[in-house]
Amino acid sequence: MKRLDSYSQHFLRSPHLVKELVGHSSVKKTDVVYDIGAGSGVITSMLAGRCKRVVAIEAEPRTAQKLRTNMQKYSNVTVVESDVLAMKLPRETYKIFANIPFHLSSAIVQKFTEADRPPVAMHLIVQKQFANKLLVSPAHFTGQLGGIIAPWFTARIRKHLRRTDFWPHPNVDTVLLELKPRDTPLLPIEIKGEYKNFVANCFSTPKFFAKTALAEAGIASGTKPSQLQTEQWVVLFLKSKKDIAKQPS
Numbered sequence: 001m002k003r004l005d006s007y008s009q010h011f012l013r014s015p016h017l018v019k020e021l022v023g024h025s026s027v028k029k030t031d032v033v034y035d036i037g038a039g040s041g042v043i044t045s046m047l048a049g050r051c052k053r054v055v056a057i058e059a060e061p062r063t064a065q066k067l068r069t070n071m072q073k074y075s076n077v078t079v080v081e082s083d084v085l086a087m088k089l090p091r092e093t094y095k096i097f098a099n100i101p102f103h104l105s106s107a108i109v110q111k112f113t114e115a116d117r118p119p120v121a122m123h124l125i126v127q128k129q130f131a132n133k134l135l136v137s138p139a140h141f142t143g144q145l146g147g148i149i150a151p152w153f154t155a156r157i158r159k160h161l162r163r164t165d166f167w168p169h170p171n172v173d174t175v176l177l178e179l180k181p182r183d184t185p186l187l188p189i190e191i192k193g194e195y196k197n198f199v200a201n202c203f204s205t206p207k208f209f210a211k212t213a214l215a216e217a218g219i220a221s222g223t224k225p226s227q228l229q230t231e232q233w234v235v236l237f238l239k240s241k242k243d244i245a246k247q248p249s
Contacts, residue, residue: 018042029052064081090117149231152192
């Protein structure tokens, strides 16, 4: 499959590797799985034999036509030619397993983690640097999106990949990232929008972050937003929310 540069896709070369990656996921025989940026169908065809139904999404018209041709022998595969960011999200219970376009990684994660009915698991092949920013860990800095989704989703790297696993070879390291909704959210879903704005303001405006309830939350002076752990974000938000509520109108 020849890559079109405007779609920033790097396709996995080996069906054996895809089989191994799917084995690292939670995909089961009873699952409905969405494959985003399905390309010619290497992942889709492997999923077809491992789950109940596959919805293969491909935006590029010529690639989508090739995908339809390749998937004709699979009765449990539906091909959808669409921009995933413009799609209505499914109402059914579903998972995602996909090698997504790298330049859309943040937008795709945002779309599905903010959904009223998010997937019960997301397994995404993404740039290692992007994945690390979603992992709230003392080992490295966390990005804004990682801080925003952390009260509701867990993130972990399931497998590191080689650049030679793809064609064309990417110029960056890649990983299989797993995102799952927490069994017990750390904050109520009703205040998700308020919390999102709070984290965004902390990252974008140093003065705003400095005026939050850092001391009350037990956060050392000089700590940066990218260094906060999940529990610290939750406590800081709740403490700051109370402080604002106490201020005279």
